[in-house]
Amino acid sequence: MSLKTLLFVGLFAVCCAAAVFQPLWGILGYLAHYIIGPERQWWERPIQHLGIRYSYILAIATAIGVALNYGKLRFGKKLLHRHEVLLLLFVGLLWALRLLNEPTDYYTIVDHPTLKMTKVMVFGLMLTHVVTDAKKLRALLWTLVVCTLILGLQAYTAARPRGRLESVGGVDFSESNFLAAFLGAMLPLVGVLFLQTGWAGKLLCLGTGAFAANAIVLTRSRGALVGIALGLIPAILLAPKKLRLTIGAGMLVAGLGVLYVSLPDAGFMQRMKSITLSSEERDESSQQRLDLWETSLVMVKDHPLGIGPGNFFQVVGRYRPDLEGRDTHSTYFRCLTELGIPGFLFFLGICFSAVRTALQALRGAEGIPSGTGAAIRLLCYGSMVALCTFLAVGLMITTLYTEALWWLLLLPVCLERVVANQAEEKVSSLAKNAKVHAKATPGTKAVETPLASRIAT
Numbered sequence: 001m002s003l004k005t006l007l008f009v010g011l012f013a014v015c016c017a018a019a020v021f022q023p024l025w026g027i028l029g030y031l032a033h034y035i036i037g038p039e040r041q042w043w044e045r046p047i048q049h050l051g052i053r054y055s056y057i058l059a060i061a062t063a064i065g066v067a068l069n070y071g072k073l074r075f076g077k078k079l080l081h082r083h084e085v086l087l088l089l090f091v092g093l094l095w096a097l098r099l100l101n102e103p104t105d106y107y108t109i110v111d112h113p114t115l116k117m118t119k120v121m122v123f124g125l126m127l128t129h130v131v132t133d134a135k136k137l138r139a140l141l142w143t144l145v146v147c148t149l150i151l152g153l154q155a156y157t158a159a160r161p162r163g164r165l166e167s168v169g170g171v172d173f174s175e176s177n178f179l180a181a182f183l184g185a186m187l188p189l190v191g192v193l194f195l196q197t198g199w200a201g202k203l204l205c206l207g208t209g210a211f212a213a214n215a216i217v218l219t220r221s222r223g224a225l226v227g228i229a230l231g232l233i234p235a236i237l238l239a240p241k242k243l244r245l246t247i248g249a250g251m252l253v254a255g256l257g258v259l260y261v262s263l264p265d266a267g268f269m270q271r272m273k274s275i276t277l278s279s280e281e282r283d284e285s286s287q288q289r290l291d292l293w294e295t296s297l298v299m300v301k302d303h304p305l306g307i308g309p310g311n312f313f314q315v316v317g318r319y320r321p322d323l324e325g326r327d328t329h330s331t332y333f334r335c336l337t338e339l340g341i342p343g344f345l346f347f348l349g350i351c352f353s354a355v356r357t358a359l360q361a362l363r364g365a366e367g368i369p370s371g372t373g374a375a376i377r378l379l380c381y382g383s384m385v386a387l388c389t390f391l392a393v394g395l396m397i398t399t400l401y402t403e404a405l406w407w408l409l410l411l412p413v414c415l416e417r418v419v420a421n422q423a424e425e426k427v428s429s430l431a432k433n434a435k436v437h438a439k440a441t442p443g444t445k446a447v448e449t450p451l452a453s454r455i456a457t
Helices: 003-021 023-036 042-050 054-068 082-100 113-130 134-157 176-196 199-219 222-237 241-262 266-276 284-302 312-319 331-366 370-393 403-440 450-456
Strands: none
Touching (some): 003 042, 023 054, 023 134, 023 403, 082 403, 134 176, 134 199, 134 370, 176 199, 176 222, 176 370, 222 241, 222 370, 284 312, 284 331, 312 331, 331 370, 331 403
């Protein structure tokens, strides 16, 4: 048994055991498992015969930890945030549409989309109830960054027999576009952690950014490039005033780095040029994407309430036999076709709610004094840009049933709870200091400062 196998087994055991006492360990272990995908690595093969369901065991251990430590969780007075309620209703809609439509005979994931989304939501609710302070939020973001570095290293050493990078990382990254979508969304988080850490952390972030950018180039994903470009808009508009010049310079350096690794790749450059080609010059892949979108609209016209989750692959062939088994190559067209107009509007509402919640967390962090508030605001900013980037990538890549999308859609709830808990701690600290001052100065009353009042509000 190799050292990597032993290391994996040891880390898995530690995360499972520690999750019972501190659920955060289970959350981080689950995220790492999803991203790296040990079942697809050579070093996991010696123990494959055991049939271990790593994600299930981690989720169960985390659930036990949440139950045992329920009284210590700081998720506020309400059990469910309004945004969490929306996502639970969305899962309910998926099940209703599944029952009302024909059975799904063909889909590209192990579980049916409704079952997978139910599992995703169970983990998502544990995530939002555990990651509720700045320390845990940083641990979460650093886990994502380290796993992104591992994906980048895997991509650097992987073989590409067909010219595009395939089958790197977890099961949701089996197709190159999905991998590129995730890596593109992680770049903003790499950037903000680079600004907040010491030299060792900065070197780690630089390496992560470089290998992630290289992996995106190797996937030759046009959708990822478009999404990253659109993600620059919120990155510029929402950048903290004191850091706008620094962030702008960082974007420029990152852009030059991408050019450095992409210009020698003739295949990548050729695919990127095809984004703006005329109808006569488009390649087969680009034209097929447009045909799929056009067919999707025809299907929506015939089925305004949707054809059912997971049914696109088997239904599209009835309209265009040459497109049978093909995906929409768009999160929004897939959602519109399978979930119908009501489901599509519901999904857009969830996206709007997520962005709104993240913006509220950003504004709330501005009211927290000292460097702590600025640090939390920067983390909120990076998470917000990551979410916007992933939603933009969805214009040309189907991410509707990928777990990473729903993590990012739920992350704003974590941000809002982090800000609320940090503000509460500041109010408590100010009140304690005021009492101490009042005792030290007889005859005076502890007066609540305007700052404390604003934070409490």
